[in-house]
Amino acid sequence: MQKSVFNIKKFGWLVLLATPVFLLLAMVNVEKKDHISSLNNAKPGPVVFDIxxxxxxxxxxxxxxxxxxxxxxxxxxxxxxxxxxxxxxxxxxxxxxxxxxxxxxxxxxxxxxxxxxxxxxxxxxxxxxxxxxxxxxxxxxxxxxxxxxxxxxxxxxxxxxxxxxxxxxxxxxxxxxxxxxxxxxxxxxxxxxxxxxxxxxxxxxxxxxxxxxxxxxxxxxxxxxxxxxxxxxxxxxxxxxxxxxxxxxxxxxxxxxxxxxxxxxxxxxxxxKRNAYQNTSITDFSNQECLSL
Ligand SMILES: [Zn+2]
The missing domain is CATH 3.20.20.370 (Glycoside hydrolase/deacetylase)
Known part of the structure; x- marks a missing residue:
């Protein structure tokens, strides 16, 4: 019985010590994931000139x-x-x-x-x-x-x-x-x-x-x-x-x-990089040659 109380005490201390560390690691992980997903979603907008x-x-x-x-x-x-x-x-x-x-x-x-x-x-x-x-x-x-x-x-x-x-x-x-x-x-x-x-x-x-x-x-x-x-x-x-x-x-x-x-x-x-006519198939605009759409 005494041994069991001692174990609970020991376990309690471990929980107390481990919780902040665990929380800290979890927060860093969430932040890292958010950062990666925002990088994946970060699409550069169109380049728009002054007219x-x-x-x-x-x-x-x-x-x-x-x-x-x-x-x-x-x-x-x-x-x-x-x-x-x-x-x-x-x-x-x-x-x-x-x-x-x-x-x-x-x-x-x-x-x-x-x-x-x-x-x-x-x-x-x-x-x-x-x-x-x-x-x-x-x-x-x-x-x-x-x-x-x-x-x-x-x-x-x-x-x-x-x-x-x-x-x-x-x-x-x-x-x-x-x-x-x-x-x-x-x-x-x-x-x-x-x-x-x-x-x-x-x-x-x-x-x-x-x-x-x-x-x-x-x-x-x-x-x-x-x-x-x-x-x-x-x-x-x-x-x-x-x-x-x-x-x-x-x-x-x-x-x-x-x-x-x-x-x-x-x-x-x-x-x-858009088709000149409607309902035309997708064109490879990397081609340097003029397109005959
Ligand atoms: Zn006009």
Whole structure:
């Protein structure tokens, strides 16, 4: 009996001594597990550039500056839905051309791109697609991307949900009638994007593509455009240009300058690593060759 009391006493002391040590070890272990799981969950967010664009002839109104800030913060929280710039972290840039097709300049731009073996992306207005289907066909046949730039070039921020939906689907259908593929990329006119617009685009399963560098090609002299490209171009830049006379004339020098600066000019889908058309199979974007989607 006495022996048993002695054993309990001994056991009690052991428990008293061991408990804090055990608790300490358990806490360290939990902390370690938490740290490992937070490391596993820690996914780097998208790299989001400042949207750059200056003009000597056009002072961006305050609304434009605040729009750029708003779009940048939207891009941070809308990974995979809204792209301002590429995500390759290498010396690659892409050229995008808005507001076509038209009777003269889009065709010339395609010819110039072909001469330099460069692939571009054309954000087409649906109304123009209806007028110039042969130009859309040509864009596609040479491996350039045909993308959506609304049907009637209205600000989506001023439209209802159903009107945004119509602007998108009418253009997609017109493009499909010509090239038998539905675009996956859309650039809302004037870059007028907010969460409401983004949600409506997402409801159509499309990816919104903004731009990171605007050189006001439709307004500025060749010297200004080239100077701005030289000064501001970064790796992964999405450069916005337009289907017009100025750009058709300046494009050879724009391409030559970018090549001289050491940039690979690649197609938009390669720089943002998303398919250019809907319902296409997953593509290996590590491939350097141009894709024939
Ligand atoms: Zn436009």
């Amino acid at each position: 750059i664009g200056f003009s000597s002839n056009f002072n961006a109104p305050k609304e434009a500056i605040s729009l750029r800030k708003q779009v940048k913060s939207l891009a941070r929280i809308s990974e995979n839905n809204l792209y301002i710039n590429g995500q390759t972290n290498s010396p690659r840039v892409t050229l995008t051309f808005d507001d076509g097709p038209d009777a003269i300049y889009t065709d010339r731009i395609v010819e110039i791109l072909n001469q330099y073996d460069v692939k571009g992306t054309f954000f087409c207005i649906g109304q123009n697609v209806v007028k110039y289907p042969q130009v859309v066909e040509k864009i596609n046949s040479f491996g350039h991307i045909v993308a959506n730039h609304s049907f009637s070039h209205k600000k989506f921020t001023q439209l209802s949900s159903s009107d945004i939906s119509l602007e998108i689907s009418k253009t997609n259908n017109e493009i499909f009638n010509i090239i038998s593929k539905y675009p996956n990329f859309i650039r809302p006119p004037y870059g007028a994007v907010n969460q409401f617009v983004l949600n409506n685009i997402l409801a159509q399963d499309m990816v919104t593509v903004y731009w990171s560098l605007d050189v006001f090609d439709w307004l500025e002299t060749k010297e200004f455009v080239l100077k701005n490209i030289k000064q501001y171009t970064r790796n992964d830049e999405i450069i916005i240009l337009h289907c017009n006379k100025n750009t058709a004339e300046n494009l050879p020098q724009i391409i030559e300058l970018l090549i001289d600066m050491g940039y690979d000019i690649v197609r938009l889908d390669k720089i943002i």
